[in-house]
Amino acid sequence: MGVIFQIMNDKPRITLSEVALAADVSPITVSRALRNPDKVSAEARARIDRAIRELGYVPNPAARALASGRTDVIGVVIPSVSNNVFADVMRGIYEGLEGSSLGVQLGTTRYSPMTEEQLIRVFLSQRPAGLIVAGHDQSPAARALLSAAACPVVQIMEVGPPPIDLAVGLSHYHGARAGVEHLLAQGYRAPAFLGAQMDPRSQRRLAGFRDGLAAAGQADDPVVTTPEPSSVSLGCRLFADLLARRPQTDAVLCNNDDLAIGVLFEAQRRNIRVGAELGICGFNDHEMMSAAEPALTSVATDRLSMGRQAVRMVRDRLTGGGAPRGHALDLGFRLMPRASTARGRV
Amino acid sequence: MGVIFQIMNDKPRITLSEVALAADVSPITVSRALRNPDKVSAEARARIDRAIRELGYVPNPAARALASGRTDVIGVVIPSVSNNVFADVMRGIYEGLEGSSLGVQLGTTRYSPMTEEQLIRVFLSQRPAGLIVAGHDQSPAARALLSAAACPVVQIMEVGPPPIDLAVGLSHYHGARAGVEHLLAQGYRAPAFLGAQMDPRSQRRLAGFRDGLAAAGQADDPVVTTPEPSSVSLGCRLFADLLARRPQTDAVLCNNDDLAIGVLFEAQRRNIRVGAELGICGFNDHEMMSAAEPALTSVATDRLSMGRQAVRMVRDRLTGGGAPRGHALDLGFRLMPRASTARGRV
DNA sequence: AGCATGAATGACAGCGCTGTCATGCGTCAA
DNA sequence: TTGACGCATGACAGCGCTGTCATTCATGCT
Incomplete structure (x- = not known):
């Protein structure tokens, strides 16, 4: 052989x-x-x-890299490929790459700051054309490495903290806050929060939910979370838990759309009228949300564009221009009110 | 700057x-x-x-690659990153890579045989540690390149045609056929097929559906397909089309789970009792299928394992052993009968 | 006419690592 | 004791490309 x-x-x-x-x-x-x-x-x-x-x-890219000391590769550091959100972002990244000779090297941290730091160290040692990292919660050592990097560094997913170099994302805090405010405005009295895979973004959404609730004078803290990865069936289970613990709940803000769909199914199983008796709001606005019956309210985010813009920022820098250090692009969010939060005449 | x-x-x-x-x-x-x-x-x-x-x-991997003439990179050639199925496979691939020093280089063909050929040519010129390509429908030139490749080549997604080197997948034909046979066995009289993004795998599922129907003596050919990418809302639309064209339809075999969920929602909108009046069977058995209300029947496939096994095959070859040329690993499928195809007492 | 200028091209060396062969040394059987 | 052998290590050259500087030649100006 x-x-x-x-x-x-x-x-x-x-x-x-x-x-x-x-x-x-x-x-x-x-x-x-x-x-x-x-x-x-x-x-x-x-x-x-x-x-x-x-x-x-x-x-031969290896020879080119060796001779020139640079590679045509953008390093991408994300927690996990399983997470749907990152799958969308990756798609945006690959779309943003089209027409360039750039490639991608993907590394997953599995939500471990130490793995992330190591990954960043290895990626940087290969002198990539750019680095795209998820979030703003790197370890101090990782931040130091990124600050000193000789290539553009784009932090994706969120904006808020000052970026190490560049950033593109949205405020998860305000997105969730808009969601809970919508629920309250629709007349729901006792909204709750359902969360899975509580990464930093999820934590900020939870903070937005809590502050929105507190601002409306709500006293208790109706939150059910789990570190497990998110899924539709998990949405069913968390909602069942929630009802057992807090039967007066009349609306849920879900940390993401998977959970919201799970809540919808569980509500259907229990003959709870979604909208009238139970408000459901998801997060991200997956395509499925508008197709559901009833259609589900969600906070729309543009993950695709996030990936695309991150690549564009790197490419702009490579061609000499590009945004200055410290620039953060806020992609925003859009509340998509649908039947699942139409409380109607009660 | x-x-x-x-x-x-x-x-x-x-x-x-x-x-x-x-x-x-x-x-x-x-x-x-x-x-x-x-x-x-x-x-x-x-x-x-x-x-x-x-x-x-x-x-420095570039120096290593230049000096040794090999890279520690597995090239992966798939049609698209957007497709959920490939997202799962990619996850399996990354999982399979853990503990090795191997990396991945991903290329997308966007369903173009010419792009695929070009991609394979470029990947091979970099002397990868292995190549993983989706499907068996490469152009003759691409097949020739792959046959002559100096590295292991794994065709993933399907088994059936003799592999160029190695293969891991399942028979989409038999999976779909099992689905339609289940529908008929449950007593549905007029099943139809709904398909989107009709790639080669989808075509083979359609063939399985048709043959299953013909074997049962059905004369007409109740098929609604579109080249558009699959989505839940597309499932709603296709199902609406189908009902308009062929009102007697009492069951649908969907090319994938997205569409099946769409059919479920559309049926709910129209107050069609899923199970009793309308059988729904999906394909792949996404986690959501069992959580739905009613739970949806699907043909389960193991995309994760597909990616993992593909990488394992490459790694085994690299360590000297591994399966011989021509080996195809059939991961099979499993019909998961659930409420959505329980016709019950009519 | 004479010179500076810039565009097009080339010579040279070296990027960091590994394949190939060669070397030195201790160990074993005859 | 002697040669053969295997193990650990090293010297050398070169993988294919590009950065740096040098060179050539045509152009426009005074």
Whole structure:
């Protein structure tokens, strides 16, 4: 087997010099034609392009990285790939990458600050074109590394704390606060909060919920959370717990849409009329929310755009311009009131 | 700004030789201690490990790749990151990578065979540790490239056609066929098929549906599909279309769970009793299916395991062993009958 | 005409690491 | 005791590309 592989390994590898030979220029000119085409005469470029096409030349990124000390890779550091929110963000990132020669290197911290720090250290040591990290809650050492980084650093997901370099996201605090204020404005008397996977963003949503409630003069603290990862069935269970503990609950602000859908199903099972008897508000506004029956209210966030903008910020910096250090782009949120919080005539 | 970056770039970069100096061995010994620790004496290894830790040395993968002609990267070629199914698979892949020094390079074909071919060409030119590609429908040129590849190649998602090298997946044909047979066995008379984003896997599910129906003596071909990407709201719309066109429909086999959830919501809107009046069967068995009210029948597939196994196959090959060329791992599927296909006493 | 200027191109060296072969040394069987 | 062998280590060269400076040549100006 080893032998077979060896043989197959020996398929012709076209190098830049061979292209140069075929195009009758020096290797360095080919290199330039690839990186700064405008620094090479049109004729030379044409010959080089032809040679590249005919020989099927593909550049060797390792050699480029070694020689230039930079890579065309954006490091992305997120807690987990399972989380739906990050899946959307990743999609935005890949969309933002299109048309560039940039690649992505993804690392997951599994919500461990130490893993995150280590990951950042390794990524930075490879001199990436940029770094995209989730959140603002890095360890002090990780923050120090990021501050000293030689590449643009974009913190995604939230805005609020001053960014290390750049940031794009939204205020989860205010999003959740808008949600609970909507519930109260609709006339619900005893809203509760349901949360899973209580990462820093979730904590800030919870804070927004609490402050919104306190501002309305509510005294108790109707909150059910769990560190478990979020899911629809978890929404069912948490809602059941909530009702057992606090039967007077007449509305729930869910930390995300999964949970909200779970609450909807559980309410249906118990013949609770959603909207009239029970207000449900989700977070993120997954496409499914408007399709549900009844349609579910949610705080819409633009995860796709978050990823895209983060990449754009890096790309703008690479092309010389870009936002100055300290710039934070607030993507905002939009409350989408739907039938699930239409209390109607009671 | 350029100047600032320049300055920051000059942070100390520890090289292997510096570690060697500190550990009082030659660079090559450090290299060996990193790659084949058992080829270095315990004392030398201890000194080297200490030096690495004290200096904070991080290997330069570009230099390694250039010198050795291999990379520690598995290329992954999938149609799209948006598709939920691939998100699950990616999660499995990342899980499978844990504990190895392997990385992932992800490329998306956006369902274009030409893009796929180009992507495969570029990935292969970087001599990856392995390649994971979705499906069996590559262009002839792409197949030729993959056949000649010097690294393990795993085709994921489906089994059936003989693999180029290795494969892991399931038979979408038989999964869908099991679904429609279940519907018929439950006593539904006029099942229909709803499909979105009709990729090759979806086509095979459709074929399974059709054959299952024909075997039961059904004459018409009740199929509603669209090339649009799948979503819950699309499920609502397709189901509405279906009812308009073929009112006698009493069951739907959905190409995936999103659509099935959409059908559920639309049925609720129309006061159609799901289960008794309308059978619904999804595909993949997303966690949400069992939590829904009523719980939705689905054909369970293990996307997570698919990703994990694909990586395992590559890793096994790298460590010398592994399955022989031509091996296909059938992960199978499991029909999960639930309330949504309990026709009960009509 | 003579010179400065800038565009196009090239020579050279080296990025950090590893494959290949060679070396030194201790151990074992004959 | 001697040669053969295996183990731990090292020397050397080079992977494919680009940064830096140097060179050439045509252009526009005084």
